[in-house]
Amino acid sequence: MARRIGIFGGTFDPVHIGHLRGALEIAEEFQFDELRLIPSARPPHRDTPQVSAADRLAMVELAVQGEASLRVDDRELRRDKPSYSIDTLESLRAELDADDQLFLLLGWDAFCGLPTWHRWAELLEHCHLLVLQRPDADSEAPEALRDLLAARSNNDPQAIDGPAGQIVFAWQTPLAVSATQIRQLLASGRSARFLVPDAVLAYIHTHGLYRAPN
Template identity: 45%
Template sequence: MKSSLVLMYGGTFDPVHHGHLRSALELTQVLPVSRVHLIACQLPPHRDQPGASGAQRLAMLQLATANEPLLIADDRELQREGPSWSADTLLSLREEYGSLQPLAMVLGWDAFLGLPQWSRRESLLELAHLIVVARPGQMHEASPELLQLLQQHELKPGEQLNATPAGRILRLSLPSAMQVSATYIRRLLGQQASARYLLPDTVIEFIRTNQLYQP
């Protein structure tokens, strides 16, 4: 009997919104997933620093996932100092779950296109599978290096991601493909406009109480 997948879904979550949450939940519906670790990063190495603190972003994640048992608000990157490297996080998850557990990291197509610039990128597929989520309108082509990586590692027809612990790449489009942007939400909040229905009401209340994303 094959094991269920454990997923690493990282991000700044600044703030967490329904696009993040719906994508995470749909991954559990289209793949044999036992849990999704939503991991707020400490210092994102490839983007601007978050507007909310690590503790605040973790608190919003905890509020957002409180009633969904398959989604876990994970603070392991917030416990480390310095930039949040995915290889370190995957190694931590691998140590927690053991060498035989099918483990996969979720990333968007745009992030995948930047993979050649990632730290210790060669170790990622040794530690986990990669699930690359494509969204409508993302038409940028992969580099020759990434095309070769896909040729070597992409999941073949009839193969299952949870049949092995690591080493495969799955390209996936999710049913809802919700286009919600944390940047847009922060802009709305900075203009004192309503962001309701873009993120959970509990998160909106936390943002209001803590006066986050104000001009």
């Protein structure tokens, strides 16, 4: 029987409750067999992460302990080049059964920026795109994506069939949490409790992460 697998990439610098709650909601709504959190090593469209790949991986692993639907996949950290999504998808596809469904989770802003991604037009050959929209995401998609949306959008998440090729949207209630906010709190000596899991916060303090430079 075909599996449903979601993939959710990010720097996770650090992983926080916004990442985790959103991932869990999507895993339940779309009845994923698993949702993989994939920390990126050198994201092409983002600033270099503040802490090491090993620390970010350890924090994500701590964060998902005990949650059966969430897994951690470190393949991008083992790759000695920028974290291009197309490379990750090709690598995953080589390991999956041909009829397994693969969903790449993207925020609305990231989706609108797809035309700037490496080999972006090939993404739908390997996966479905699951675009996470928030109530305040009222901007229109760029012209380069409008024909694609018209041809590939599916309004019924449960009706998606086949291993790849469709675009579906999911609404999410935003949690006003950001990794930038957490780093700033920690650098100023303030508490980030309840913004990250306790195990992650303990790791941050034990390893002296995100402190302001002396």
